[in-house]
Amino acid sequence: MQKSLLYFPTSKEYYEDSISLYSLQNMIQSLPLSIPLSREIILFSRRNIMRGQVCLRCLKAYTLSKAKNLDLPEDFEIISRIFKCETGHNDYYLDKEDLEPIPE
Ligand SMILES: [Zn+2]
Numbered sequence: 001m002q003k004s005l006l007y008f009p010t011s012k013e014y015y016e017d018s019i020s021l022y023s024l025q026n027m028i029q030s031l032p033l034s035i036p037l038s039r040e041i042i043l044f045s046r047r048n049i050m051r052g053q054v055c056l057r058c059l060k061a062y063t064l065s066k067a068k069n070l071d072l073p074e075d076f077e078i079i080s081r082i083f084k085c086e087t088g089h090n091d092y093y094l095d096k097e098d099l100e101p102i103p104e
Contacts, residue, residue, distance in 0.1 A: 017085040018053035021045055037075045040066045047096055061088035061102045062095060
């Protein structure tokens with residue numbers, strides 16, 4: 001069986017590492033992130049909001065992989081430092097209905 005079928009974040013886990021869209025937007029504006037990455041964070045958050053909250057673990061995983069893809073090492077460093085939570089859930093993160101592997 002595929003690993004992806006075996007794992008889904010529990011609601012408790014989700015709640016403990018989540019942030020409201022409003023707080024997230026304030027946080028992003030206060031950080032010296034590049035415009036492309038800030039935009040990616042906002043777009044990800046808008047499509048993954050659930051009960052007013054965004055999962056920080058999935059957001060962190062997505063954002064770090066984007067920073068790597070877009071070759072933005074300074075942004076990568078900022079996100080690694082600011083987001084204290086774990087990265088994704090057991091090597092995966094959720095983007096809408098898709099379970100994506102976290103790149104090495
Ligand atoms: Zn998550």
